[in-house]
Amino acid sequence: GAVVSQHPSWVICKSGTSVKIECRSLDFQATTMFWYRQFPKQSLMLMATSNEGSKATYEQGVEKDKFLINHASLTLSTLTVTSAHPEDSSFYICSAIGRVQETQYFGPGTRLLVL
Amino acid sequence: GENVEQHPSTLSVQEGDSAVIKCTYSDSASNYFPWYKQELGKRPQLIIDIRSNVGEKKDQRIAVTLNKTAKHFSLHITETQPEDSAVYFCAASISTGNQFYFGTGTSLTVIP
Numbered sequence: 167g168a169v170v171s172q173h174p175s176w177v178i179c180k181s182g183t184s185v186k187i188e189c190r191s192l193d194f195q196a197t198t199m200f201w202y203r204q205f206p207k208q209s210l211m212l213m214a215t216s217n218e219g220s221k222a223t224y225e226q227g228v229e230k231d232k233f234l235i236n237h238a239s240l241t242l243s244t245l246t247v248t249s250a251h252p253e254d255s256s257f258y259i260c261s262a263i264g265r266v267q268e269t270q271y272f273g274p275g276t277r278l279l280v281l
Numbered sequence: 282g283e284n285v286e287q288h289p290s291t292l293s294v295q296e297g298d299s300a301v302i303k304c305t306y307s308d309s310a311s312n313y314f315p316w317y318k319q320e321l322g323k324r325p326q327l328i329i330d331i332r333s334n335v336g337e338k339k340d341q342r343i344a345v346t347l348n349k350t351a352k353h354f355s356l357h358i359t360e361t362q363p364e365d366s367a368v369y370f371c372a373a374s375i376s377t378g379n380q381f382y383f384g385t386g387t388s389l390t391v392i393p
Binding site for chain 1: 313315317322323324325326327330370381384385388
């Protein structure tokens with residue numbers, strides 16, 4: 167149990183385009199989802215916390231207009247990188263927790279490359 | 282806010298030896314401490330966790346100890362195997378539903 171999926175796993179896009187990443191909890195209802203960014207050989211950096219039905223809470227320094235987060239249902243949260251630029255290239259990972267889970271469970275990550 | 286420090290950043294051990302990774306935290310309100318293993322390009326996987334009402338927890342070759350007074354916790358891997366090679370992250374949280382504050386990671390290499 168407690169499986170989290172992400173789609174797509176890989177995305178390559180041109181600079182200036184927008185990219186949407188989906189995070190789904192497959193076998194539980196996720197009351198909270200977290201979005202992280204990870205650079206090579208570095209730790210996970212929390213970008214925002216998303217609660218179902220409410221606006222996401224962004225960490226300091228994360229542009230909310232650039233990284234749009236929507237948590238419309240208890241099983242789906244989306245991260246949209248708007249007007250992507252090469253510096254947005256990174257590994258994006260979500261995690262989710264529900265009412266009965268004892269910890270956060272991570273998705274497999276999405277590797278974004280902006281050309 | 283919470284600040285989690287992790288040492289060492291890299292660790293090499295011979296197969297069969299033990300490995301110890303240490304973390305310190307700053308917020309005394311933190312009461313949940315998970316450890317994650319991340320292989321290259323993959324998701325972090327929970328390997329063990331401990332809550333502040335427990336001083337030690339063990340699961341086969343893996344153990345975690347917690348010293349609340351000193352605000353530090355450690356991961357112990359015994360009888361290391363090459364498949365233990367990965368990056369390990371510690372984290373601290375005031376509850377499982379709140380955000381995790383991650384350490385900077387330890388790259389463990391087990392030499393056959």
